Amino acid sequence: xxxxxxxxxxxxxxxxxxxxxxxxxxxxxxxxxxxxxxxxxxxxxxxxxxxxxxxxxxxxxxxxxxxxxxxxxxxxxxxxxxxxxxxxxxxxxxxxxxxxxxxxxxxxxxxxxxxxxxxxxxxxxxxxxxxxxxxxxxxxxxxxxxxxxxxxxxxxxxxxxxxxxxxxxxxxxxxxxxxxxxxxxxxxxxxxxxxxxxxxxxxxxxxxxxxxxxxxxxxxxxxxxxxxxxxxxxxxxxxxxxxxxxxxxxxxxxxx
Amino acid sequence: xxxxxxxxxxxxxxxxxxxxxxxxxxxxxxxxxxxxxxxxxxxxxxxxxxxxxxxxxxxxxxxxxxxxxxxxxxxxxxxxxxxxxxxxxxxxxxxxxxxxxxxxxxxxxxxxxxxxxxxxxxxxxxxxxxxxxxxxxxxxxxxxxxxxxxxxxxxxxxxxxxxxxxxxxxxxxxxxxxxxxxxxxxxxxxxxxxxxxxxxxxxxxxxxxxxxxxxxxxxxxxxxxxxxxxxxxxxxxxxxxxxxxxxxxxxxxxxxxxxxxxxxxxxxxxxxxxxxxxxxxx
Numbered sequence: 269x270x271x272x273x274x275x276x277x278x279x280x281x282x283x284x285x286x287x288x289x290x291x292x293x294x295x296x297x298x299x300x301x302x303x304x305x306x307x308x309x310x311x312x313x314x315x316x317x318x319x320x321x322x323x324x325x326x327x328x329x330x331x332x333x334x335x336x337x338x339x340x341x342x343x344x345x346x347x348x349x350x351x352x353x354x355x356x357x358x359x360x361x362x363x364x365x366x367x368x369x370x371x372x373x374x375x376x377x378x379x380x381x382x383x384x385x386x387x388x389x390x391x392x393x394x395x396x397x398x399x400x401x402x403x404x405x406x407x408x409x410x411x412x413x414x415x416x417x418x419x420x421x422x423x424x425x426x427x428x429x430x431x432x433x434x435x436x437x438x439x440x441x442x443x444x445x446x447x448x449x450x451x452x453x454x455x456x457x458x459x460x461x462x463x464x465x466x467x468x469x470x471x472x473x474x475x476x477x478x479x480x481x482x483x484x485x486x487x488x489x490x491x492x493x494x495x496x497x498x499x500x501x502x503x504x505x506x507x508x509x510x511x512x513x514x515x516x517x518x519x520x521x522x523x524x
Numbered sequence: 525x526x527x528x529x530x531x532x533x534x535x536x537x538x539x540x541x542x543x544x545x546x547x548x549x550x551x552x553x554x555x556x557x558x559x560x561x562x563x564x565x566x567x568x569x570x571x572x573x574x575x576x577x578x579x580x581x582x583x584x585x586x587x588x589x590x591x592x593x594x595x596x597x598x599x600x601x602x603x604x605x606x607x608x609x610x611x612x613x614x615x616x617x618x619x620x621x622x623x624x625x626x627x628x629x630x631x632x633x634x635x636x637x638x639x640x641x642x643x644x645x646x647x648x649x650x651x652x653x654x655x656x657x658x659x660x661x662x663x664x665x666x667x668x669x670x671x672x673x674x675x676x677x678x679x680x681x682x683x684x685x686x687x688x689x690x691x692x693x694x695x696x697x698x699x700x701x702x703x704x705x706x707x708x709x710x711x712x713x714x715x716x717x718x719x720x721x722x723x724x725x726x727x728x729x730x731x732x733x734x735x736x737x738x739x740x741x742x743x744x745x746x747x748x749x750x751x752x753x754x755x756x757x758x759x760x761x762x763x764x765x766x767x768x769x770x771x772x773x774x775x776x777x778x779x780x781x782x783x784x785x786x787x788x789x790x791x792x793x794x795x796x797x798x799x800x801x802x803x804x805x806x
Contacts, residue, residue: 271596278622282612355610361576364600364626520576521535 272369279350279373287377291385294339298386298393301331306397310410322411324397329418332390337432340383344436345451347378348443348515357520367516375508379436426493430500437507444514447522526550526573526673526704531582533565533572541580542568546729552672553701554735557719558708559787564726566708567607570675573706574604586673600627603671605663607678613651616661627669634698635668641694642687656682663691667698674705680714688714712783722783724790731790732797736781742800744771745782758796759789772800 280287302324309324350360350370360370391413398412418425442454528548534541542565550556560566571577573584575591575598584591591598612619624630639646642660650661659682666674680688696718699705707715722739724732732739748754749766757769768785790797 274625278626281618281622282614285613353610355606355608358576358604358606359610361594362574362599362604364596366596367594517578519578520571 271365272372275363275365275369276373276376278363279377283377291389294386295389295393297335298332298389299396301335302328302393302397303400305331306401306410310397310401311404322413324410325394325413325419328390328394328397328413329420332386333428336383336386336390337435339386340379340432340436341439341454342451343378343382344439345443345454347374347440348447348450350374351444351515351518352447354520357518361518361520368512371512371515375440379440383432383436423493426496430496433500433504434507437504437511441507441511441514444511444518525552525587527585528569528573529582529585531569531572531584532580533568533577534580540727542727543572543579544728545582546725548723548730548733550673550704550706552704553699554704554721555695555699555719556704556706556721556723557712557715557783558706558723558725559710559712559783560725561791562710566725567677569725570604570606570677570706570708573673573675574602575599576604601671602673602675603627603666603669604675605659605666605677605679607681609658609662611650611653611658611662613649616646616648616650619650620665623665624669627671629670631668631670634670635664638664638667638694641690641697643690656684656687659683660687660690667694670703672702672704674703676705676707676709678709678711679707680709680711692718712787716781716783722781722786724787726791731794732786734801738801739781739786740773740778741775742773742803743781743786744773744777745769745779745785746771758800759785759793761785761788 305324305327309327310322349356351357363370394413398410401410438458439451439454442457443450446453526549528546531543531546532541533543533546542563546565546569548569558566558569568577572579573586573591575584575594578592586598586602589595589598591602614622620632620635624632636646639661642664644657644660644664648657648661650658653661659679663676663679666676680691683691692715695705695707695715707719709715719736721735722732723730743758745768747763747765747768751767753771754760754767754769757767757771760767760769762768768782770782770785770789
């Protein structure tokens with residue numbers, strides 16, 4: 269545990285400037301988007317008596333969701349940037365700590381942390397919009413997004429975050445395979461896999477699939493959310509395990 | 525004790541091995557000069573010793589532990605200074621504070637002494653240094669970690685002339701009975717005065733692996749303009765004063781070792797060298 273603490277501290281402190289820069293850049297982008305949406309939707313007169321939500325909310329949620337997907341995938345891909353050159357690989361591999369400590373360190377900083385920071389800054393940017401446009405709008409026209417009610421069904425939010433969790437694991441695996449331009453290469457690889465899968469499924473060549481069906485169906489009943497989360501966790505844990513073993517077996521010179 | 529046992533390594537299945545059934549033992553308490561042609565596998569051997577590459581067969585053990593396992597206890601006792609490296613753009617003070625905790629025998633006073641030898645202040649930003657200055661700072665840190673094994677790949681590349689002098693003096697000052705320093709280089713004149721063991725290698729193995737004392741005892745290095753002496757020598761090559769030659773020593777006098785001619789002899793007539801040292805042992 270002490271070894272992990274030292275490794276985590278080393279990674280954070282050696283990359284502090286770039287991390288702060290990224291965090292500030294993220295907040296700036298989110299704030300700009302929120303203020304722009306506020307300018308478009310919160311400065312014109314509108315009868316809010318029939319609306320439950322601020323009109324800006326849905327636009328923000330749309331933009332922020334797209335950005336969250338983009339940033340979380342790029343960050344997950346970037347986790348293995350510590351192995352992107354011979355010099356960086358040497359520095360990483362020769363640090364006297366376990367490979368697991370090194371892996372968990374980059375995982376924490378590049379996988380859950382960006383999502384958490386994004387969500388936090390998303391609310392902060394929205395609150396900034398609320399504060400800025402409050403003096404200009406009619407009473408009740410501008411409202412901050414509620415933490416517990418985004419105006420979207422819970423199932424949709426859950427499925428969205430499940431996709432993010434699996435997507436991040438796939439992009440991190442991509443980062444262990446391709447040290448240069450991992451995001452782009454992972455997108456291409458996933459697109460190819462999807463095309464092949466769709467073609468196979470279309471013609472019914474996949475076991476347990478009828479022609480024209482694109483997904484396995486074990487039951488007609490809607491699965492419980494918690495079951496879906498367990499399946500998501502197991503799949504992503506399997507992919508992370510694969511990433512870890514690839515990382516563990518890394519060498520200073522990429523031979524293959 | 526660092527042991528290289530029957531090591532075979534290849535960068536690609538289609539290419540011939542860089543090292544084939546390579547064996548070597550490095551005892552503590554010496555400065556080893558690792559010499560070889562370009563592509564002989566010197567840097568590869570250093571990476572294999574650290575566990576940075578996986579051999580096709582064979583192993584490198586340090587105190588009985590396979591270094592490829594990359595155990596923390598091995599990594600904090602072996603330090604490599606590669607030819608090219610990156611340092612984070614932070615102050616040296618912060619770098620030391622972050623990284624020294626991984627090395628149990630790190631000494632701050634040693635670091636300050638080494639920096640002083642290179643005329644470097646301790647309040648420097650690593651991001652603002654030239655390559656040569658970065659190398660000096662990194663070598664000072666490497667030595668201050670007091671690891672039992674220190675591997676250096678072309679350490680004098682990029683150093684200025686005073687830097688090379690300081691390098692020799694500070695390497696000579698840190699050696700002790702428990703420490704092994706391996707210096708791989710082509711710049712033999714930069715290090716010839718500090719070595720106490722010379723290893724000349726090619727892909728198949730070591731062509732020469734002898735202490736400087738043993739070499740000086742068994743071989744005579746001289747310059748002659750007498751053609752008959754040159755033609756009868758173990759090795760001769762034209763030089764400014766006539767011919768630089770290597771002769772078998774008669775035991776009456778010891779001469780300074782000329783590493784360049786010794787290197788050429790080891791590459792061209794390894795069997796003759798082998799014979800001489802066998803006789804010497806006999």
